[in-house]
Amino acid sequence: MAHPSRPAPGLADRSRLRALRHGLATAAAVASLVLVMVVPGAPSANAEDQWGYPTWAEVEAARGNVTAKNAQIEQIRGLIAQLETEAVNAQAFSDQKAAEAIEAQRVYDEAVAVAQRLQEQADEASARASESELAAGQLAAQLARSGGTGDMSAELFANPGSADSWLYRLDLMDRAAGTADSLYQQAQQDSNTAQALQDQAAVARDALGQLKEEADAAYLAAQEAAMAAQAAVEEEQNNRVVLEAQLSVLVENRAATEADYQAGQRWQAYLAEQERLRIERERREAEEARQRWLAEQQRQREAAAQAAAEAAARAAAGGGSGGGGSSSGGGSSVPVAPPASSGWQTPLYGRFTSGYGMRNDPVGQLGRKLHAGVDIAGGCGSPIYAAASGVVTLRSRDIYGANMLYIDHGGGVQTEYYHMIRPASVVPGQRVSAGQVIAYEGSTGWVTGCHLHFQIRVGGTLVNPESFLNARGVYLR
Incomplete structure (x- = not known):
């Protein structure tokens, strides 16, 4: 996400970022060319390298002419400012693209979750529909087996006293038939619900393809912007110190010294040392964290063993187990x-x-x-x-x-x-x-x-x- 005080790069900035992104190798070449060691008093490079950075030959030549010197000072100051601006803009653009990618992925992730949940609900509804249909079918089969009335007229004529029994049987059959109808209606309703959920799940799955493409495209753009931002930072680190050393020579109107020529090498050595110290510090912190957690695990094991021993002692004394509890410290x-x-x-x-x-x-x-x-x-x-x-x-x-x-x-x-x-x-x-x-x-x-x-x-x-x-x-x- 871009910083609110930093406008996102325009088309020109994006073109420059694209060129920078595809020129990671040339960034390294810039550093090696600018940082090459030159013997003082015998500059041998061209006046200006192919990337537009001034060489020490140009700086030495400009010192003898006030107009040329002032122009060279302005050029170097402009290059330093440009390096700073490009690094800031590249990072802001990278943050913007990363935020867009994360949001696109979030939309896709939630759509996947919705589609999965709809499918689970559809499966559950289908199972309920099958159960309702099975129950209705079983009741209907039972009615067919036991519900036959035979020749009711002949039975009533021969045995008038059986009328109450027949009426009771008919009432039971009527209620059972009503139950069967309800079961069939429920089965149909469950089936309709299952079908509706299946349709919704299908629609949700169809939408995933497009969302996935959008998320992938946004992520690719974010990756490219991140690489371009890193390249801009590296270019600033590789060239800023040399440019500032050249600027110092011109402003102070003095001949370049060995230290001036080696400014870039000293800066690279400083960066390498800082990286070494960082790695050493992180290894030490990682080991300290591991030892702390090993000690905590040992403490928990000892506490659990002590609690178990106390519980066993109480049980032996007839006091019951009482429970050992948890010593995990809340998680x-x-x-x-x-x-x-x-x-x-x-x-x-x-x-x-x-x-x-x-x-x-x-x-x-x-x-x-x-x-x-x-x-x-x-x-x-x-x-x-x-x-x-x-x-x-x-x-x-x-x-x-x-x-x-x-x-x-x-x-x-x-x-x-x-x-x-x-x-x-x-x-x-x-x-x-x-x-x-x-x-x-x-x-x-x-x-x-x-x-x-x-x-x-x-x-x-x-x-x-x-x-x-x-x-x-x-x-x-």
């Missing part, structure tokens, strides 16, 4: 275990707080709707892990402001993570491994508190994450 804990042999693992260690399916909106404003995933609460700031190896495809916010992340695991399987405390620490196009820290638990968006909302899609359609993971040896409770 079902997600088991802490290494990744399963399937390559999957839990995305967060915490309490399993909500399952997959229809439920009332916990905030109380959206009514009854599909809860399209599972919720796990481990505490604000708890590390969130990639549930399996894959490639990051989307990092943005939904229409409610929740930070979110999508990872493609291949084979049509995708995991989705929502409500992180801040944007994920991984970026579109980056490959991640199972168990790698990708974000931290938060409460952004439409929530009542810190937790992770975790979804899984197979072939673009939501599935129950708990069932999916259970089948792969991973248990959430």
